[in-house]
Amino acid sequence: MQKVFLLLSILVSLSGCTSEKKEKKINIQTENTIVIEDPINKNKVKDTITKTKIIVKKETIDYVLNSTRNKKVEEKTKDDTPRNEETKEKVVVKEIEKIKSDHTIWNLLTKKYVSTTGKVNYKGFKANIAQIETYLLHLQNIAPQKDWTKNEKLAYWFNLYNASTIHLVASTYPVKSIKDINNGKPWDKKFIKSGSEIYSLNEIENTIVRPNFNEPRLHVAFNCAAVSCPKLLNEAFTPTKLNSQLSKLSSAWINDPSKNKVTENDLEISKIFDWYGVDFKKGIIPFINQYTDTKVNDSIKIKYLEYNWDLND
Template sequence: MKVYSFLIAFLITFSATAQDLDFFFTQTNSFLEKHVANGKVDYTTIKKNQSELDELLKIADGIAVKVTDANNYKSFWINAYNISVIKGIIDNYPTKSPLDTSGFFDRTTYSLGGKEITLNDIEHKLLRAKFKDARFHFVLVCGAIGCPPLINEAYMPNKVEAQLESQTIKALNGNFLKVNTKKKKVEASEIMKWYKEDFTMNGITEIDFINKYRTEKIPSNFKLTYFTYNWNLNKQ
């Protein structure tokens, strides 16, 4: 009887958690569809009515995801990061840059997944450290123009791998790189400089990583440099 009761309680808890997670994904999707266009965020409109954003974060605080459930885990924390960035900017809006707020990434905390954590905690401890996947750099959006563009849909567990792949391909065939064929050089976003260890795992070079996703391959003899990151706000 005790085993049966435990099983019932477990199934109820599991069902509730799954429903909350699905609800978070659908509500995040709706929020982003409404307030994001061409990688830019309508902070002005969100600032006027923050109830939808606050409700999203409240839902996110009550969700528990396990790293062993990789697709749910990745999707939840990518969305939680991007939504929290918007919250951090709204709390200090109007602002010209996330860097105008002291401790924006490393001291301001958010209640997410039952934890009190910073944006840096999500990126470095919960995602990069767990999965060793450089593609996270193309989906975690820090609120600046220099970041990869924020898509106007949620990252979903049934397609998060395809979304990671798609955003990496878009970035490395787009504004993330500046290729000068005549001078035999390529300039990359400073993200590749700051996180060089992520792009050179398993003995590959940065050019090797880029060429995994580039339509027009970069010759191995090209010199790689970095252009200055644009920290201006990614506002509409």
């Protein structure tokens, strides 16, 4: 943001020099207030999200490039290849702001419609499905870039997956199970947009995240909208909190006797460990022992619990 204010200051000071310069303007716009409705209590909670959009006119871009001595801008525009106007515009806009995804809307919605135990109020989500769509459109337009950190990318994919899952269920609610959608194959439905690509839930999990991030805790982050699934986090994943969020969810999942029954000499655990055992590279029991107070013997025989696909509402 310091770069933004520096460039704005330069432009404002230069624009006051001549009448011609006064015509060079920067437009600043703010987004609207978000209203989240509660279908049960019939009240409304307003949460205002204000983000500054800086729209730089072409004349201003030319003026900046020709009239300032900002070394960072000059360094990015100096090379042996002639630059067209479109390229110049991209250079200046990139100098102004590095765009990242904003998970505020999803954070507000999950805090309101997901309990601390992971129960999901799909009726509430359905009443505010337009807000989910606004958030999904934002994620579509702000797809991960190469210069994003690992945590920025993971937070993006986890939130995109979960918001898309909730949208899929809420748009057809009431249903008994997510498997009642798309002929029993909801995870194969291609409907999730990110940049210019369209993905299914399976593709996000199995072709993007699992092969590329070496993170076994992803299985507590992706929510399948079922009773036996690890609980849905009642806040958005964020890059700065991601590690603590994943550890907290892992501990809650491992120590939930309805999902994993762990004793020193007896182990009945989620089918997730059976389906995705290859992701736990240090071993399933060592992973469990990270999060349980009761340490399990390494030689114990593992049994898997039946998976309950009823909706987590």
